[in-house]
Amino acid sequence: MASATTVRPKIALTLGDPAGVGPELAAKLLARPETLQKAEVYILADRSELADAEAAAGVTIPLADEPTPGFAVLLDDNSAPAEPIVKQKVSVEAGARVKHQLLRALAMARDGKIGAIVFAPLNKTSLHLAGMHEQDELRWFATELGHTGVTSELNVLPGLFTARVTSHVPLSQVAENITQPAVVAAINLLHETLRDAGNPAPRLGVCALNPHAGENGNFGREEIDIIAPGIEEAVALGIDAKGPFPSDTIFIAAKRGDFDGVVTMYHDQGQIAMKLIGFDSGVTIQGGLPVVIATPAHGTAFDIVGKGVANLGATAHAFDLAVEIASRRPTSD
Numbered sequence: 001m002a003s004a005t006t007v008r009p010k011i012a013l014t015l016g017d018p019a020g021v022g023p024e025l026a027a028k029l030l031a032r033p034e035t036l037q038k039a040e041v042y043i044l045a046d047r048s049e050l051a052d053a054e055a056a057a058g059v060t061i062p063l064a065d066e067p068t069p070g071f072a073v074l075l076d077d078n079s080a081p082a083e084p085i086v087k088q089k090v091s092v093e094a095g096a097r098v099k100h101q102l103l104r105a106l107a108m109a110r111d112g113k114i115g116a117i118v119f120a121p122l123n124k125t126s127l128h129l130a131g132m133h134e135q136d137e138l139r140w141f142a143t144e145l146g147h148t149g150v151t152s153e154l155n156v157l158p159g160l161f162t163a164r165v166t167s168h169v170p171l172s173q174v175a176e177n178i179t180q181p182a183v184v185a186a187i188n189l190l191h192e193t194l195r196d197a198g199n200p201a202p203r204l205g206v207c208a209l210n211p212h213a214g215e216n217g218n219f220g221r222e223e224i225d226i227i228a229p230g231i232e233e234a235v236a237l238g239i240d241a242k243g244p245f246p247s248d249t250i251f252i253a254a255k256r257g258d259f260d261g262v263v264t265m266y267h268d269q270g271q272i273a274m275k276l277i278g279f280d281s282g283v284t285i286q287g288g289l290p291v292v293i294a295t296p297a298h299g300t301a302f303d304i305v306g307k308g309v310a311n312l313g314a315t316a317h318a319f320d321l322a323v324e325i326a327s328r329r330p331t332s333d
Helices: 022-031 033-038 047-057 092-110 124-129 137-145 171-177 180-196 222-236 250-255 267-281 313-326
Strands: 010-014 040-044 073-075 116-119 152-157 160-164 203-207 240-245 261-264 283-287 292-296
Touching: 010 022, 010 092, 010 313, 022 033, 022 040, 022 047, 022 313, 033 313, 040 092, 092 116, 092 124, 092 137, 116 313, 124 137, 137 283, 152 180, 152 267, 160 180, 160 267, 180 203, 180 222, 180 261, 180 283, 203 222, 203 250, 222 240, 240 250, 250 261, 250 267, 261 267, 267 313, 283 313, 292 313
Parallel strands: 010 040, 010 116, 040 073, 116 292, 160 261, 203 240, 203 261
Antiparallel strands: 152 160, 152 283, 283 292
């Protein structure tokens, strides 16, 4: 998709969990000439941390003191811990480092200095050890930004976006959290995000909750009483949405190009399919927030840290998607 403007968007980039593959992936991304031509990139890290990331990736990142095409700007606040953070381990120290840099990025977003945040993979357990009380980083971001509107993790592959009505809740609580307003909100959020990403007329498919889409109420009535009315309400708003379709077939249709986006009812209903279709290019967008925030959909991959085999695909896709969407949301700075 082509950007709507030639102005380079302003992106804050953090290295992710220092115990995982995030720093080396960020270094590989920043060493690509095309990355630093697409956007003004502000790296939130200390110089020593960036040097370690460069060494792990075997690259050199071109830096400048001012935004310059082909160069990144390092915002070093000299806050790195005195003792190195242990690699390949969950720790409060690693979580605290991630939080520190993400808070800096959120402050830049609040001040209108950037249009998007891209963060390399983090570890939720380390973040919780470091004091993140929300169930996931999306809710934490919303809290820090004072945002009370609809939010949802959006999972993205090239050519296919997904949103979900419920997310990080136990399966035993999924059905009770599926309401008609929640279905409409998820459909609308996915529709608007696809438009932000350059698709003027998104085609959406909506998953059923129950096997065989409930089979006319034999296996549950959520499709009849909640999901179908939610789809009808979204259609009345001018959204091209169809369903509910059984979740064991909807992604076959999506993969062949019938839909630009799929709304699922719960986390694994979409995540299993998306990771099977394209694990190495999957991206998570923190949907609904006032600032674009994107990250690769995979985790910190402790088992391959330092081996030089971490795949850049998802990180590069996250960056490109953040650039595309942020280019359509100019900052005030």
